[in-house]
Amino acid sequence: MIAIIDYNAGNLTSVARAVAHLGFSGRITREAQDIRRSERIIFPGVGAAGAAMESLRASGLDAVLQEQFAAGKPILGICLGTQVIMGHSEENDTACLGIVPGRVRGFPPHLTDPSGQRLKIPHMGWNRIHIQRHHPLLAGLSLHDEFYFVHSYYPVPEDPSCVLASSDYGIGFASLLGYRNLVATQFHLEKSGRPGLRMLQNFCDWEPLG
Amino acid sequence: MLSKRIIPCLDVRNGRTTKGIRFKDNIDIGDPVEMARYYYEQGADEIVFYDITASHERRGIMIDVVRRVAETIFIPFSVGGGIQRVDDMREVLLAGAEKVSVNSAAVRNPEIIAQGAEAFGSQCIVLGMDVKHVGPAERIPSGYEVVIDGGRTYMGMDALEWALRAERLGAGEICLNSIDADGTQDGYELKLTALISERVAIPVIASGGAGRPEHLRDVLTVGQADAALIASMVHYGTYPIPEIKAYLKRCGIPVRMTW
Numbered sequence: 433m434i435a436i437i438d439y440n441a442g443n444l445t446s447v448a449r450a451v452a453h454l455g456f457s458g459r460i461t462r463e464a465q466d467i468r469r470s471e472r473i474i475f476p477g478v479g480a481a482g483a484a485m486e487s488l489r490a491s492g493l494d495a496v497l498q499e500q501f502a503a504g505k506p507i508l509g510i511c512l513g514t515q516v517i518m519g520h521s522e523e524n525d526t527a528c529l530g531i532v533p534g535r536v537r538g539f540p541p542h543l544t545d546p547s548g549q550r551l552k553i554p555h556m557g558w559n560r561i562h563i564q565r566h567h568p569l570l571a572g573l574s575l576h577d578e579f580y581f582v583h584s585y586y587p588v589p590e591d592p593s594c595v596l597a598s599s600d601y602g603i604g605f606a607s608l609l610g611y612r613n614l615v616a617t618q619f620h621l622e623k624s625g626r627p628g629l630r631m632l633q634n635f636c637d638w639e640p641l642g
Numbered sequence: 643m644l645s646k647r648i649i650p651c652l653d654v655r656n657g658r659t660t661k662g663i664r665f666k667d668n669i670d671i672g673d674p675v676e677m678a679r680y681y682y683e684q685g686a687d688e689i690v691f692y693d694i695t696a697s698h699e700r701r702g703i704m705i706d707v708v709r710r711v712a713e714t715i716f717i718p719f720s721v722g723g724g725i726q727r728v729d730d731m732r733e734v735l736l737a738g739a740e741k742v743s744v745n746s747a748a749v750r751n752p753e754i755i756a757q758g759a760e761a762f763g764s765q766c767i768v769l770g771m772d773v774k775h776v777g778p779a780e781r782i783p784s785g786y787e788v789v790i791d792g793g794r795t796y797m798g799m800d801a802l803e804w805a806l807r808a809e810r811l812g813a814g815e816i817c818l819n820s821i822d823a824d825g826t827q828d829g830y831e832l833k834l835t836a837l838i839s840e841r842v843a844i845p846v847i848a849s850g851g852a853g854r855p856e857h858l859r860d861v862l863t864v865g866q867a868d869a870a871l872i873a874s875m876v877h878y879g880t881y882p883i884p885e886i887k888a889y890l891k892r893c894g895i896p897v898r899m900t901w
Contacts, residue, residue: 442763445738449713479763545643549866552843554765556815557868558645558687558898578645578898580718582765600643623718623740625682625901 434458434636435470437497439487441512442478450622450629456636464496472636473497473505476622477512481536481585482524484516494529501531501614508635509616511583514609517616518587532611534589543602551602554584559607559619561597567610569634570596577627579607579619586618613640645898646862646890647687647869648883649847650876652677654723655694657703675710681876682715684883685901689715690743690817690871693723705737712738722770722817728757735762743817745770746790749797749804752811759812768847769813773801773834774821786834793821805838816842817871819849827853827874835865847871855881855889862895 434451436444436458444460451458451474458474459466467473475497477484488494497517501507509517516528521536528536543551558578563570586605589595596615597608609616615635621628653660658672671677678689691711693704701724708721721734722743731742742762748755748769758767772793778785786801805816818838820831830851839846848867852858858870875881887897 443735445736446712446716446740449738450716453713453716478765551644552845552868554814555644556765556845557647559643574900576900578900581644620718623716625717627900629716 433466433470434472434474435467436460436474436476437467437493437513438462439477439484439491439493441484441487442476444476446620447474447476447510447622450632451636454629454633454636462491462493464492467493467496467500470505473500473507474510474635475507475513475517476510477516478582479512480523481512481515481521481526481528484512485526485528488516488529497529498531501612504613504640506635506638506640507614508632509609509614510622511618511620514616514618515585515587517614518589521585523585531614532587532589532594532609532616533591534587534594536585536587538585539601539605540603545602554582555601556582558624559599559601561599561607561619563597564595565593565610567596567615568638569608569610569615569631571634572630573627579617579621579624579628581607581619583618587616643896645687645896646867647847648685648858648886648890648897649688649690649869649871650681650686650883651690651692651849651871651873653692653694653873654704654707656700657695657707660694674707675714678711678719679714681883682717685887685898686717686883687898688717688869689719691719691721691723691739693721695724698724705733708734708737708739720768722768728754728761731758731762731766735766741766741768741815743768743770745772746795748808749788749790749799752807755808755811755813759814764812764814767813768815768817769805769808770817770819771801771805772819772821773831775831775834784837786837789821801834802837802841805842809842809844813844815845815847817847817849819871820851823851824849826851829853829857830861830865830867830870832860832865835861835867839866839868845869855886858886859890859893859895862890863893
């Protein structure tokens with residue numbers, strides 16, 4: 433069973449549907465027992481870092497996630513989940529889970545594209561990823577595949593070798609992270625058509641080494 | 643670099659797509675779920691459903707459509723039409739839509755935008771605007787007036803002012819429909835689109851008037867739109883989505899070409 437963590441951070445049904453579509457058994461849950469019993473964990477989320485961390489602390493799920501990461505269970509962060517696993521977020525000046533050392537920054541205002549057109553925040557829509565480092569999560573994907581993003585903040589890991597892929601939106605930013613038994617996407621792979629489903633399938637099949 | 647989005651729009655009445663849609667492919671053209679699947683496979687970047695079901699009692703049919711669409715396609719889609727309250731938004735989002743759009747209800751009660759953004763996040767809340775060119779007047783400095791109830795009721799409200807106010811209230815995106823251009827297939831209202839898109843910091847989806855790929859090129863460049871809504875030109879099979887995208891790419895416009 434794949435535990436899909438429910439912590440009052442957005443609608444989890446699309447993640448659960450994508451998992452079911454691929455033929456895996458997923459369970460939307462906030463119970464520590466379910467999470468400990470699961471084979472892998474999906475940690476999604478939409479919303480603001482401050483409220484998300486508050487909810488994780490109040491429910492004790494923060495400690496459960498840290499413990500499950502330390503135990504070596506495969507974990508997939510998505511969007512806000514990818515930000516909350518970092519050490520600290522600029523959004524609401526929030527101390528986060530600290531599973532991946534590093535920070536979360538906001539896109540600077542007044543970004544422009546190469547033609548000089550002003551870029552809007554949030555970064556919303558389809559964008560490419562530029563692969564920096566090979567990883568089983570990237571199996572079967574092409575250079576031209578695009579993924580669906582909706583975000584105003586992005587992760588900046590301390591160790592650049594955690595960045596599996598980056599994307600461009602006025603500046604370059606990390607859009608896919610890999611750190612031990614954890615992978616994390618800034619984009620919504622559950623809403624990114626065939627390439628997103630392939631990446632989700634890759635996660636469901638992934639056996640981290642060591 | 644962010645791709646410009648191409649978004650087919652489906653009108654749904656009592657659980658069936660309306661308009662005489664002709665497809666060569668062997669699909670049930672009246673079934674919104676099948677049509678959503680078709681456009682998903684054709685490379686649509688997002689899909690908009692507009693519920694024009696007349697009676698309130700039949701709203702449950704639309705929720706069932708939303709649920710089935712969510713099980714079938716794995717790209718974002720939004721649902722509009724008849725959204726009056728935050729509870730209506732919740733129902734549509736929980737059924738699996740990524741976004742919900744409000745139009746007339748937001749004009750009558752702008753707080754619904756703030757309430758929706760607070761409850762579900764701005765990224766879920768699309769402001770639908772129907773706009774008519776009336777020429778500059780004291781209350782309408784931009785010359786574009788907001789019209790509601792499907793184009794029947796003039797509100798004495800300036801389109802640009804309303805767009806800026808909706809943005810402040812927490813709308814995450816604006817779907818901007820020109821009543822003058824709608825249904826003409828003569829091209830989008832470029833001046834209106836550029837006027838709004840230049841001034842708001844949230845994405846603008848241009849709607850109304852698409853008949854040829856050149857119209858999309860113009861609204862995505864001159865009109866500065868972030869996305870283009872299309873209906874007849876794809877429903878009638880005149881221009882398949884891959885062909886439209888290939889054309890835009892040749893024009894140097896960033897579009898998603900693999901799916």
